[in-house]
Amino acid sequence: MNHYETEAIWQLFKQAGYERKDFESHADVYVINTCTVTNTGDKKSRQVIRRAVRRNPDAVICVTGCYAQTSPAEVMAIPGVDIVIGTQDRGKILEYIEQFKQQRQPINGVRNIMKTRVYEELDVPAFTDRTRASLKIQEGCNNFCTFCIIPWARGLMRSRDPKEVIRQAQQLVDAGYKEIVLTGIHTGGYGEDMKNYNFAMLLRDIDEQVKGLKRLRISSIEASQITDEVIDVLKRSDKIVRHLHIPLQSGSNTVLKRMRRKYTTEFFAERLARLREVFPDLAVTSDVIVGFPGETEEEFMETYEFIRAQRFSELHVFPYSKRTGTPAARMPDQVDEEIKNERVHRLIALSDQLAKEYASMFEGQVLEVIPEELDKENPTSGLYVGYTDNYLKVKFPATEDMVGQLVKVKITKAGYPYNEGEFVRVIHDVDDTIRLSS
Ligand code: SF4
Structure with missing residues (x-):
């Protein structure tokens, strides 16, 4: 998402006649689009900000993104930071820069994101990457999983107007992209804040109305969002790819409950079985967090066995990382780093094995x-x-x-x-x- 939005911010500068430079070179304006998903994200963001200040102390230093949104005072306190904008009002960036140049007074443009209910348009007509174009369709999330800070950084669910989605999809295809990846903070939740329109309808409309599109990929979809209606649209489409990324996070019901994820492993397995009835060779990738507070060896093995049984085609495995400000960071029984690492390795080995098994189904095809x-x-x-x-x-x-x-x-x-x-x-x-x- 940050990659996408950095491109969108660049478009604003490009339209104003700016030239893009390598971050390590001397520039008049530095924009740092920050991350806050883990405590390390904050730390790295601070390091990069300091690096930009050192590179050219006279430059305008503008910090935006999730870390800026959640901790504006902390960012403003870094010597040399001139402008702070959170995860909204990015369209005002050039205005703020002009204002700063005239008044030389620090600007804090961060507003309460929890009050924002409308999707903010930020166009990206082309990407530096030539083959795949991301298309943002929604912002924010209402789930508040206990390990996650994202709703506080991005606010609540806001879906993009379907007409805008179709318009931009067509623009990307016309620019030569064969593949579009629908992205968001909680992508498959698209439409949950709308009446009479939902994610399945958006998929169908893109499929039918965007001329020349070859591939449509969904960056991520929760098991609960794979409704029968969505499956039906997938079945009818020859553009939506045979690959879904469905975050699991844990294959143990007790851990899922502590994570406040809104499904059980039984529900997840049922949705997967339904999908595989329709698409027997579907690739299903997933995210897993290991070493969540209180995760016992038994709970970890439940996850391990579940993943093996469900034949995921690739896993992204993350050791649980404490995020200050989230309920999970305050939970007792935090797991030892060594145990976490050992579990990560076991799951990566399983992921490699499953990936090979999946790929071997296609040898000769x-x-x-x-x-x-x-x-x-x-x-x-x-x-x-x-x-x-x-x-x-x-x-x-x-x-x-x-x-x-x-x-x-x-x-x-x-x-x-x-x-x-x-x-x-x-x-x-x-x-x-x-x-x-x-
Ligand atoms: S669903 Fe959970 S993990 Fe995903 S963004 Fe929302 S709160 Fe975070």
């Missing part, structure tokens, strides 16, 4: 891939790296002009993190033909 970049590990090899719709990472021989195009690739050797492939052909469609000839 021809899949559609969008090449993203030259293989960084071996740039002279002529191999490019890209993702299939079901999120397999494939290395295969390609050429620079294929980057961002949809191509057919045969998976010759399944593996993890990379699969090896053989280029088959570029997929040209009617739209491409028209664009090329006009």
